[in-house]
Amino acid sequence: MTPVENLLQRLEKVKGRNGSWTARCPAHADKGPSLAVREADDGRILVHCFAGCETANVLGAVGLDMTDLFPPDEKRKDYPVTGKPSMKPAFYASDLMRIIAFEALVVQIVAFDISEGKKISENDRQRMKVACERIEEAMRYANVN
Numbered sequence: 792m793t794p795v796e797n798l799l800q801r802l803e804k805v806k807g808r809n810g811s812w813t814a815r816c817p818a819h820a821d822k823g824p825s826l827a828v829r830e831a832d833d834g835r836i837l838v839h840c841f842a843g844c845e846t847a848n849v850l851g852a853v854g855l856d857m858t859d860l861f862p863p864d865e866k867r868k869d870y871p872v873t874g875k876p877s878m879k880p881a882f883y884a885s886d887l888m889r890i891i892a893f894e895a896l897v898v899q900i901v902a903f904d905i906s907e908g909k910k911i912s913e914n915d916r917q918r919m920k921v922a923c924e925r926i927e928e929a930m931r932y933a934n935v936n
């Protein structure tokens with residue numbers, strides 16, 4: 792069984808094929824399928840919850856961890872003794888764009904309230920902080936800064 796098959800069999804409402812799926816996110820009360828799963832050419836898996844769940848929480852909810860996103864092949868021998876992958880998973884440019892666009896929308900919504908002179912809630916403030924961190928992280932993956 793490949794890493795992606797191992798993940799997909801633990802998820803509900805799985806749709807898709809050819810290396811790209813959507814499913815119910817196991818880490819939050821997900822009505823629509825907000826979890827995107829991609830399999831890279833080298834077998835590594837990209838997981839992204841569009842409701843904002845951390846990948847580690849998504850995997851934890853189905854009994855997996857970050858190392859389960861990597862194929863158990865030769866490269867695994869290079870990983871540090873902790874078992875954690877030393878390489879970041881491969882992201883497609885289109886996935887990065889989607890993450891950046893989604894988080895930019897979050898920032899835009901909150902920034903609009905600020906520009907209107909409205910007070911923003913602590914929740915919104917925290918969410919905007921997370922969005923800024925995610926954009927920064929995505930930019931680092933994309934090597935655009």
Ligand SMILES: [Zn+2]
Nearest residue numbers: 816819840844
């Ligand atoms: Zn989620």
